[in-house]
Amino acid sequence: MPKAVNRVLTGIVGLVLLAVGGSVLAVGLGAPPPSWWIHHGPHDVLLSRAERLRWRDEGWWWPVVIAVLAVLVLLALWWLTAVLRRRRIAEILVDTGDGAGALLRGRALESVLGDEAGALEGVQRAHVRLTGRRNAPASRVRLLLEPHVDPGTVLRELTTEALGHARGSAGLAALPAEVRLRAARHRAQRVS
The missing domain is CATH 1.20.5 (Single alpha-helices involved in coiled-coils or other helix-helix interfaces)
Structure with missing residues (x-):
């Protein structure tokens, strides 16, 4: 759900609940009910016997x-x-070796990993998303491959190069990855 829609819906629901709850509390404490109020006093019931039956x-x-x-x-x-x-990791905890640690933005690592995976031979497009916890991240990689490429070779290069570089640069002991490969489809063209 987009953030703007979520915030607007949360704001509207909150304002309605605040207005109704505040009105009920005020009338219950003895304040005169407003003209638009459905009940006439603090001892009025929500549903009368006739309305219930x-x-x-x-x-x-x-x-x-x-x-x-x-x-x-x-x-x-x-x-x-x-x-x-949460679908994405906001930050990754990087061990700096001095006991303090540093924080790496998750989207920065996603972007670099996606760019490096997209630059592999035969990869038309790459999309990377980091999941998991900030001290134990995992990656989901989707690759769109050219029709002539061997998927095993691309997977091996992705594991050794792109994921290996990301694991090494972030100082992670492991970076598990779920990789989805899909072949690009091209339309047949007439040759005259």
């Missing part, structure tokens, strides 16, 4: 209410997991 004989009412509430709960849980889940 109004749809009692309708067989479709309660299943629909429960289904709508279940969908709202599932959407809220999906939104929460989308907000809390």
